[in-house]
Amino acid sequence: xxxxxxxxxxxxxxxxxxxxxxxxxxxxxxxxxxxxxxxxxxxxxxxxxxxxxxxxxxxxxxxxxxxxxxxxxxxxxxxxxxxxxxxxxxxxxxxxxxxxxxxxxxxxxxxxxxxxxxxxxxxxxxxxxxxxxxxxxxxxxxxxxxxxxxxxxxxxxxxxxxxxxxxxxxxxxxxxxxxxxxxxxxxxxxxxxxxxxxxxxxxxxxxxxxxxxxxxxxxxxxxxxxxxxxxxxxxxxxxxxxxxxxxxxxxxxxxxxxxxxxxxxxxxxxxxxxxxxxxxxxxxxxxxxxxxxxxxxxxxxxxxxx
Numbered sequence: 001x002x003x004x005x006x007x008x009x010x011x012x013x014x015x016x017x018x019x020x021x022x023x024x025x026x027x028x029x030x031x032x033x034x035x036x037x038x039x040x041x042x043x044x045x046x047x048x049x050x051x052x053x054x055x056x057x058x059x060x061x062x063x064x065x066x067x068x069x070x071x072x073x074x075x076x077x078x079x080x081x082x083x084x085x086x087x088x089x090x091x092x093x094x095x096x097x098x099x100x101x102x103x104x105x106x107x108x109x110x111x112x113x114x115x116x117x118x119x120x121x122x123x124x125x126x127x128x129x130x131x132x133x134x135x136x137x138x139x140x141x142x143x144x145x146x147x148x149x150x151x152x153x154x155x156x157x158x159x160x161x162x163x164x165x166x167x168x169x170x171x172x173x174x175x176x177x178x179x180x181x182x183x184x185x186x187x188x189x190x191x192x193x194x195x196x197x198x199x200x201x202x203x204x205x206x207x208x209x210x211x212x213x214x215x216x217x218x219x220x221x222x223x224x225x226x227x228x229x230x231x232x233x234x235x236x237x238x239x240x241x242x243x244x245x246x247x248x249x250x251x252x253x254x255x256x257x258x259x260x261x262x263x264x265x266x267x268x269x270x271x272x273x274x275x276x277x278x279x280x281x282x283x284x285x286x287x288x289x290x291x292x293x294x295x296x297x298x299x300x301x302x303x304x305x306x
Contacts, residue, residue: 067108070099074109078118078131089119089129136223140230147231148298155285155294157231161209162281164225168216169261169277173270180215181266187211188258191251201251206233208258231297250287257284 077083089095096106110129113119117134147157172180187208194200206229213225257280264273289295 065108066101066105067112070101070106070109071112074113075116075118078113083131085131085133087131089131091128095129136226137230139223140227143227144231144234144297148296152297153294154297154299155289157228157297158281158285158288160228161232162278162285164221165209165212165281166274166278168212168221169265170270170274171216172212173265173268173273176215177265177268181262183215184208184211184258184262184265188255188262191255191258195248195251195255198247198251202233205254234297254284 074083074089083089090098092103092106096103099106101109110119110121114121117132117138120130120132122128122130187204190204191201191208194204209232210222210225210229214222216222261273261277261280264276
């Protein structure tokens with residue numbers, strides 16, 4: 001079996017109705033154990049991701065690169081837990097033999113996964129390829145850049161937070177109010193300690209908002225909140241800095257609002273807690289953005305650190 005066996009296939013010509021020749025290909029895919037199989041027909045749920053995406057109906061658009069197929073299979077093994085985080089995949093020569101690939105093809109597959117933060121390539125005599133757990137900070141930064149590039153105003157970021165949090169507050173007050181109140185009180189303590197440090201306060205305040213979502217136990221919602229975290233933190237810090245409201249006064253008022261909310265949650269008063277938080281977020285947004293042009297997310301992400 002030659003190397004780069006993933007992309008070997010057969011081509012045959014056939015006529016479309018009405019004339020005109022087209023090329024049909026049947027790519028051969030290795031099963032990882034030295035055997036091969038031909039893929040044919042429309043994509044199925046069992047197809048390799050990159051193979052399925054290469055066909056449109058019954059016509060082959062293109063044969064995927066061997067590197068894409070290897071990357072897709074390794075990606076699936078990482079996601080399903082077959083490859084554990086922190087696990088070494090082995091020396092390069094061993095991987096070349098295992099997958100029957102050329103060195104450039106294998107390295108291209110690794111570059112694909114490295115850009116997705118699924119692996120780290122450790123250089124040196126004792127190096128190799130190590131499986132990574134993608135960090136949410138990378139997704140957050142990318143998300144923020146997309147918002148900046150699309151010309152998103154900071155007010156829309158704040159509105160997204162204001163639409164999500166009140167229902168979360170209601171849920172906390174109606175399920176496990178005591179535990180939620182205890183956890184949120186610790187976040188308020190962090191805010192108090194950072195009142196005289198605006199950047200630290202912005203981080204502590206963002207952590208309070210994120211904890212509101214985290215305590216719901218909804219992982220999809222939590223990931224959304226974590227992706228927004230850096231954007232919200234920069235937005236709140238920048239808006240407070242540029243606001244006409246005295247910053248120390250605004251920070252103290254924010255702490256008092258959080259204390260009132262936690263009190264309502266702790267008492268299990270779900271309706272009142274949700275309503276209170278809706279009013280507070282609306283009022284806080286007005287204070288942050290009134291009497292000036294709404295800042296853009298770009299303004300906060302384009303700043304050069306001092």
